[in-house]
Amino acid sequence: MKVLILCTGNSCRSQMAHGFLQSFDKRIQVESAGTEASGKLNRKAVKAMAEIGLDISGHTSDSVEKYLNDEWDYVITVCGGANESCPAFIGKVKNRLHMGYDDPSHAVGTDEFIWSEFERVRDEIKEGFWKLYENDIKPQLG
Structure with a gap:
């Protein structure tokens, strides 16, 4: 099972999603890109x-x-807000999904607020990718 997680900068949300999905099951080859x-x-x-x-x-x-040039079982975009355009992937893909999350690196305010946004988005990504794993990916792995 090969999964590619895409966003624009590949520095924050896609990296967190990559970390979670890989931690759920080592049989999944996970990559992320921007x-x-x-x-x-x-x-x-x-x-x-x-x-x-x-x-x-x-x-x-x-x-x-x-x-x-690789073939993917899943390509998942994680870009969020209306101002953000999701990348399109033109390679060979069996399943294309969009799971949008706010970009905490764009949060403005106190240090405490900004940190709370990173924690909130991290937790939302964990929950969303756990559901995807349990409902769609895990059954395919057997």
């Missing part, structure tokens, strides 16, 4: 995942170009 990959991970996203025991600090922020 249409405008930042080349680095968002430090707060790494910290938010570490806070719940998942280390994503070794992930890389990659361009979607790296994966266009």
Whole structure:
């Protein structure tokens, strides 16, 4: 089972989703990428995942170009708000899904508020990807 998680910058939401899905089942090959990959991970996203025991600090922020020639069981976009355009993936894909989440790196306000946004989005991603795993992916793995 091969899953590609896409967003724009590949520094925050897609990285968290990647970390969660990989932690649910090691049989799944998970990659994440961005249409405008930042080349680095968002430090707060790494910290938010570490806070719940998942280390994503070794992930890389990659361009979607790296994966266009591969075949995928799932390609999942995680971009959120109305101002954000979701990337399109033109490679070979069995299932295309969109699971939109707010981008906590765009949160404005106090440090406490911004941190609470990272935690909120992290928890929403965990819940959404757990449901996807339980209802769709796990049954296919047998």
